[in-house]
Amino acid sequence: MQELAIYGGVKTIQPGEVKPWPPVDETDEKMVLDALYAEVQSRGKHNLEFEKEFAAWNGNQYAVFTNSGTAALHMCIAGCGIGAGDHVLVTSYSWSSSATCILHHDAIPIFVDIDFDTFLIDPDKIEAAITPRTKAIVVVQLHGLCADMDAINAIAAKHNLYVIEDACQAHGAAYKGRKAGTMGHCAAFSLNQNKCLSSGEGGIFVTDDEEVYNNACKLWSFGETARPEQSRDYHAYALGWMYRNNELTAAFARGQLKKYDYYFDTLRANGDYLQENLGGIKGLLQPYVPSECVHNWYNYNLRLDFDALDVREDRSLFRDAVCTAIAAEGVSCMVWQRFILPEMTVFRAKNAYGHGYPWSIPGADEGVDYTPENYPNALRYSECHMSVVQTLRAPNGLEIAAKVVAAIRKVFNNIDRIHPDRILQKVG
Numbered sequence: 513m514q515e516l517a518i519y520g521g522v523k524t525i526q527p528g529e530v531k532p533w534p535p536v537d538e539t540d541e542k543m544v545l546d547a548l549y550a551e552v553q554s555r556g557k558h559n560l561e562f563e564k565e566f567a568a569w570n571g572n573q574y575a576v577f578t579n580s581g582t583a584a585l586h587m588c589i590a591g592c593g594i595g596a597g598d599h600v601l602v603t604s605y606s607w608s609s610s611a612t613c614i615l616h617h618d619a620i621p622i623f624v625d626i627d628f629d630t631f632l633i634d635p636d637k638i639e640a641a642i643t644p645r646t647k648a649i650v651v652v653q654l655h656g657l658c659a660d661m662d663a664i665n666a667i668a669a670k671h672n673l674y675v676i677e678d679a680c681q682a683h684g685a686a687y688k689g690r691k692a693g694t695m696g697h698c699a700a701f702s703l704n705q706n707k708c709l710s711s712g713e714g715g716i717f718v719t720d721d722e723e724v725y726n727n728a729c730k731l732w733s734f735g736e737t738a739r740p741e742q743s744r745d746y747h748a749y750a751l752g753w754m755y756r757n758n759e760l761t762a763a764f765a766r767g768q769l770k771k772y773d774y775y776f777d778t779l780r781a782n783g784d785y786l787q788e789n790l791g792g793i794k795g796l797l798q799p800y801v802p803s804e805c806v807h808n809w810y811n812y813n814l815r816l817d818f819d820a821l822d823v824r825e826d827r828s829l830f831r832d833a834v835c836t837a838i839a840a841e842g843v844s845c846m847v848w849q850r851f852i853l854p855e856m857t858v859f860r861a862k863n864a865y866g867h868g869y870p871w872s873i874p875g876a877d878e879g880v881d882y883t884p885e886n887y888p889n890a891l892r893y894s895e896c897h898m899s900v901v902q903t904l905r906a907p908n909g910l911e912i913a914a915k916v917v918a919a920i921r922k923v924f925n926n927i928d929r930i931h932p933d934r935i936l937q938k939v940g
Contacts, residue, residue, distance in 0.1 A: 516840070518840035578756070598647040599643050606652045635659070642673075645875070653692045654681060657805060677695060684776045698718065782908070783807060841919035854882040
């Protein structure tokens, strides 16, 4: 067997072999330089054109460029008319913004456990979580995989709930031929550097509902009813933030969007290569992709089968050691999120703004229980998963995907030599 790189062996992927993300070329330079020398730097043609181009590419009627995916999520909450003391269902495993966006508008997150195979919200557990105060469901299309939207939309229609898609990681992902961001009342995308479509930082809010759009736009720009490119009276009609973005970032986003189909096809090919070539490894669970879904492979998620590996104690530490060993081989491998959302202090303490607010709103906290053990699948997933990030993205092709497979197989061929105390002490 080859010596593991973490123990001094040769790396499977050498430094410099994996090209950085995102690729920048003359398309981006031309766009950004045009914005740099424009008279309008705050909100001009590049903001307006990017909104039109993204809406056309994704299949939405309205799109609003924001300064982050988190801002776009907050706009979704405001756009749907959710307010103080309302309840909003959301997955128990995701990035914190999937739930803190609910707090941003004084509403209360109600967590739902995940399906362990897809790591997405479990539709079979949604109805039991609905309360008399429930107004919406935030459906997180996590890691670039879409949830069972037919089942979720049927439940929402039955209970008269809004459906908000957190599509921050799901650019181009699809369910039954429909793109992420087109299957709910509104949706949010992120354009952070980590995302499959990146402008460094940024986000975009989308919807087909004019009322939702207008409500969201008031939040986006100071509570005004007119956008900056329109005739403004500078009157605040509602509580508003300043979630707009600038021309340089919008120009970069336009340049990247022009190349996104190539990025998407490259990611798809690389992720599918891993799916085809990582089977049959003892103790390794590959991602599960339902037949009706198209995964964008934002992250390629591995899970450890601890029972198959006969790991009984300190399971998360063993996972950390395996992940560290894979990373040492030159693969960008990490534990994406170690905590389920109900474990996070802001929720456990029920004190977002001080004085217990918004849970202190009369009646809002009735029946709300964030005990982590209520979400066993989320806890199990957070203990055993690892994510391969960015390594599979353009311009890196199948030659890098093949080396990723080789690196993972190398580590699992040496799985009996994975000693957490030794490995984690070396990197601690």
